Amino acid sequence: MPAYIICSFDAKSGKAILRDDTALERVSKDILSISIIMLKKLALTILPLICFIYSQAQNTRLIVRAQAKDAKFIGTGIGGAYVTVRNNLTGEILAKGLTAGTSGNTDLMMKGQVRRGLPVIDTATARFEASIAISEPTFVDIEAVAPFTRRNAAVKSTTQVWLIPGKDILGEGVLLEFPGFILDVLSPTTHEFIKLEELKGNLRFKVSLTMMCGCTITKGGVWDANGIEVKAIVKKEGVRINELPLHITAAANIFEGTLKTEAKGNYELVVYAYDAKTGNTGVDKINFVIQ
Known part of the structure; x- marks a missing residue:
């Protein structure tokens, strides 16, 4: 140097x-x-x-649960609900993650008498739990999207609560409700090319319909298919040509219908489900070609 x-x-x-x-x-x-x-x-x-x-700052524990309307909790088996907890004033994310656990006890939730103060959960029931360090009462936004892995059916539910330092919100926690159905068109498949001569005048279509928690829909079951209207709106070259009913099959969740057609062209199938008692709805769409 x-x-x-x-x-x-x-x-x-x-x-x-x-x-x-x-x-x-x-x-x-x-x-x-x-x-x-x-x-x-x-x-x-x-x-x-x-x-x-x-x-x-004190750690404050918070439990958030996602419940399907007229059904059970949204847990691991159906992909969970993605929960985000934000400071309402600053927008800072305080906690985030998926609910995990089971959908809950059917007998306790759907068949028993629900009374104030009587819990409808057990230790395995799906939840998201966070420990949040706060030094003063904090107003938070709680948002969840569910079922998280079923994006065509997923909806958002939100609420707001005050978190108080050291005052845990446990037990049933904060409940978010998710209305709707999970509806998937199984047949025809998306953009399927179908030969007209193979149809012999009848196109059979099939859908799967479940509650938002994944609970099964059957004839005469806890979630009775007879109380749910399932129909298909058929369009050809963008013009509505028919509306047809679908009926439950022997298999849980599976509904079928038949379209009579002798015409080639581009088709769109819009299937909807509607429960007049609960207001739950679900929709799925596909396009296919008859050639």
């Missing part, structure tokens, strides 16, 4: 005096020592303040 030279001026002799880099090294060490001392003093001032702030 090159040596550093420090010049000073001797007033008596009128000459410049050259010094080696050891003087510069001593100056650098002095500056470094002063900087370290200042940083230590700053740390001693700020650290107690930081500790004080964090000592005031």
